[in-house]
Amino acid sequence: MNILLLFVIIPAVMLLALWGSRNLRQTRAVMVAGSTLLLALSVYLTVDFISMRSAGESAPMLYTASWSWYEPLNICLSIGVDGISVAMLLLSSIIVFTGTFASWRLKPMTKEFFLWYTLLSAGVYGFFISTDLFTMFMFYETALIPMYLLIGVWGSGRKEYSAMKLTLMLMGGSAFLLMGILGIYFGSGATTMDINEIAALNNIPAEMQYIFFPLTFIGFGVLGALFPFHTWSPDGHACAPTSVSMLHAGVLMKLGGYGCFRIAMYLLPQAANDLAWIFIILTTISVVYGALSAISQTDLKYINAYSSVSHCGLVLFAILMMTRTACTGAILQMLSHGLMTALFFALIGMIYGRTHTRDIRQMRGLMKIMPFLAVGYVIAGLANLGLPGFSGFIAEMTVFVGAFSVNDTFHRVVTVIACTSIVITAVYILRVVGRILYGEPENEEHKKLTDATWDERFTVICLVICVAALGIAPMWVSDLIGTGVGDVLSNIIE
Amino acid sequence: MDINMIIFAGLAIVMIVSALFAVTSSKIMRATTLLLFVLFGTAGLYFMLHYNFLGAVQITVYAGGIVVLFIFAILLIGKGSVDVTQTSIRRYLAGMATALTGMALTIYLILNTGFASDKFTASGVEMKELGMALMGTDKFNYILPFEAMSILLLACTVGAIMIARKK
């Protein structure tokens, strides 16, 4: 029995249990039990992984196993994790856990909501544990489809439009991706779909790489909010229910970055080296452009969605720099952005649940009305603009230092441009904080509102602790992901 | 000019002309009657092939059964059936073009295939032989389709009653 399989089995059992649950109490019990179990599992995995690494285990993937699925196409259920996947699993389980509490009072059809939610998380876990191209793709799709229903049914605003847009764009991305995957498989002429073995072969002809690298990169890049394929993100996040926004921005967008790194660049190294500059330009635009767009938005979720575009752009930016430090920074940024943005969306959802508006022009003085949420929001904001002591700072600094260590003018210039985002971020964060939290409450209706309930407090506190823990003690992360990043990079750089 | 040939020519001309009028006539009753001629002509062809039983069946089932059904239907429907307006000129032309092309193509294929007609014997089929074939269970025997056929007929009898029954 491989411990990694539990990451798929537990959600499957949860799905069954949810299906059989008869009332709200049982549904919640199943969710809490399941997500706690997953959280505990991922923490255990992290600790175990680090201890194995420090014991000198140097294989690129640990806990590997493989079962053949469909012989003629060499499709296997191959699983295995390196530090990057472990970090992503940890992130996912934290978000799933807190997301459960963030949608504690969600109505109606709570049971159905959690069913789809769990299916989505199963897809995410599956993606991160598998090392087989086809299986990865399958789990990737599993994660995408529930999103349509979760937004279309439980969303708000123009939910059908947004759900449709999001799903279509991501599906378009996965069509590219499928082409890319097939290209990789046939191009390498391998008798396996296992990414590590394909990478070891490293024999995809250059001209094929030039075709399939952009396809694969864009395929994942759509999910990673690469400019100009990011427009699903603002609409999708704005209309999605709280926990779905959290999971989506927190984890699903990371699938994009992870995939770009693990599949596009790892398997198609030559094209990655030669074509990186195009994507570096695009990601630099993402970084600055997302932040600038956020300044003039008036909807809280839009602001945060554009901020996500900017921060996720930084992830892709960093991996394209192809230095070890920058890539470590990218992983850190994924973790950090996942946690921060989940915190943000959770808070926005809670505020929206009370004021029934997300328009920053209609809110004022929330600090006096709901101090807990307001303080949470300030903390989230400060974390987002990269205050030392929170995760955003270490991630950004690692990225910038890493990016700056590429010694040529082009990379230097784009790095400096990307750096400006930290100022712009400060502008839009403080604008919101100043506008909605500070001041005297103006709306009479708002004065009657109450502060956070216990489940909301729990969500916020959990996430704040995670963000701060990563920000204060970042040393363990490099123990965790260092080898993984190094292995992948050594294949890319050669 | 052989007598067979003359009969065939006569039949062919009658059938084709009737068929043409049957699909162009604006009177439904007339069309049905013309269809009847075609069916009779077909029966005539079967007889010429010495397939007497088949010809008989053709007359009884088609001419005797189906056409009667048509006539009943027309009578039941009455005035509504008189409305046999033709379709738009565009579709008319399209239909004609397609049909003519198809016809030409088929005839071209038939003429270019070269069928061997030498096996033809004017012996016809013994009724006993036919009965054995229909009821037998050996190779080239057709008990199963026969039974399937009977079930089909039963089913459609029931179906027709169900559909046509007043609510």
Add this chain to the structure above:
Amino acid sequence: MEHTILILALPLLSFLLLGLLGNRMPHRLAGALGTLSLAAATALSYWTAAEYFLAGRTADGTFAELMPYNMTWLPLGDTLSIDMGILLSPISVMMLIVITTVSLMVHIYSLGYMKGERGFQRYYAFLSLFTFSMLGLVVATNIFQMYVFWELVGVSSYLLIGFYYTKPEAIAASKKAFIVTRFADLFFLIGILIYGYYMGTYSFTPPMTELMTAGAVLPAALLLMFIGGAGKSAMFPLHIWLPDAMEGPTPVSALIHAATMVVAGVYLVARMFPLFIGYAPEVLHIIAYAGAFTALYAAIVACAQTDIKRVLAFSTISQIAFMMVSLGVCTGSDPHEGGLGYMASMFHLFTHAMFKGLLFLGAGAIIHAVHSNEKSHMGGLRKYMPVTHITFLIACLAIAGIPPFSGFFSKDEILVACYSFSPLMGMFMSFVAALTAFYMFRLYYLIFWGKSHYEEQLALYRSGECSHEPHKPHEAPWSMTLPLIILAAVTCAAGFIPFGEFVSSNGEAYTIHIDTTVATTSVLLALAGIVLATIMYIRDGSRVTRIVNWALHGPIVAAYHRFYMDEVWLFVTKKIIFNCISRPIAWFDRKVVDGSLDLLAKAVQSAGTLVRPWQSGNIQTYCIWFLSGILIIILVLLYMA
């Protein structure tokens, strides 16, 4: 020296405690907790200083740089890493003293000043956070640690300026302060990135080989770092946040925006001084010119302000610029040959922290008494607030550079350094010093002399023209006067500290000696300024004032509006960045990027509409298509056969 960690840990603990549990505590307890923990930290700092300086010099005549703690916090690649630790050197120990002293004074003072305020516990939590960050900044072992705490300092400043978060001005000011300094920090960060890449380390003492090969890169990095420092230290044109930052509670202004945080930029340059002087003296001179201009600019603006805290703010800008100039005019690392400015700058930093803290705390006491920042609500306060009056006067004399107060000694050293750099610079700075004396005494007279606003209001009230009885100004409680007295005492005495014994540009002992020519001129100029202020402002509406106002009407209005620098910035940020960049980008995103995707969707849809008639539901049409299709296929097959 292991106990130094406690100097940092105590304020941090106090912050966490007050921040997390503060709301459940009574005010008194929270205040006591914050003050006591800081008092302990202060005692420890003094102990550290004593131990450090009494340990004596090493063989080469300098004080050893100690590093009791240094650990890797965030590894960045194979060679680089961000370390966290404590570095004790003469200037960091000096800064420890300055910060803890002023901070302790402010803590005590705030017990009275903030009494009964909503969010009292939060206030103390933020004060502790600030103190922690500032201490962390000065003991930083490397440039990146400095940046980390630099940011933390910035954020605590943001939180404290926005302490009265229901006041729109305070919100705007806090935002402005943070964003402007953040903008400057961007350059700082880029500077650090360059430095780190080319030096291979973030420590203040990079290896010699790297230094030799760096070439023009190092000066660029240092210049960028200086821009970061200029943001924090409010150098022109990045000074605009500082006057607005006065919206925060006055003790905060005293601590952060007068004594400690704003000198971070100076400290940064001083910290990197060996590199500046060794490899980028031209950058130092740029600093000097920028500083000189700022000093003049701020001094002129200060002459026309009516809000007493604004006057003090501009005076702060001007004084910090003095320190910058003083660092900038250095031409060598030997204090006897061109390195005097370094010592002078640090000395001035030290004395300025004390007397500017005193001025702000005094201003706070006045504001506390008259409930207004505007000079028009003051006047004649000397009989109502004797203690404040005397201490304020001492501070004014100190800043004006009158012996024997501390400001005289430090400013004198600065001027000496300037004259030795170039006579022009010296004369320029002397003039600014005179201007300083003028505006400080203008302030002093406007507050404590002239007609009493209270008495006028009282008269109006008695005659029935005013409906409410004015508040009678009263002397502040002991918790506020005590820090005033202590700081006044320090201000009187600090000039006699043999500062050069502890801090100098090359670390060796340097004996301060007064250059009589320079001293005489500067004292005379200061006296001239004071005399002019006395003539103009000791009584309301003197003739000289009227003439000056009439003759210099335009410049005075311009100076009152700070030469429209804020408007320029507002124009740049609001009009250009917000309206001309962000809005169009948002529009572009919605209409063009998103629009093109929507267009794609629309195109697919209209393609669907286009082929929809084919699916008419008409069997006959389908059949025609079907048959045609089959025919075509047959034809194709035939053709191919």
Add this chain to the structure above:
Amino acid sequence: MIIPAEYLLILSAVLFFIGVFGFFTRRNLVSLLISTELMLNAVDINFAVFNAYCQPQHLEGYIFSLFGIGVAAAETAVAIAIIINVYRNIHSIHIKKLKNLKH
């Protein structure tokens, strides 16, 4: 003299395409049915002809024709029932009026 198989086949082809033409152009359900019958009939002829000329020793074509006639009968019965029902409901058997199944 034996009639060449081609003649018979051509005849059936002509009949078939007349039926096709009718099916394409008529607008009345009964007329459509008549066209269908024409086509079926042509097919039956083909079966019989092929049997008689190519495989006289077997009876496949013959029996297929028989079944074809049976199926035609069944189909017509159901079709007529449907037509009558349609007429009863919408008082027309014009195919333009039959739109309720379309959506």
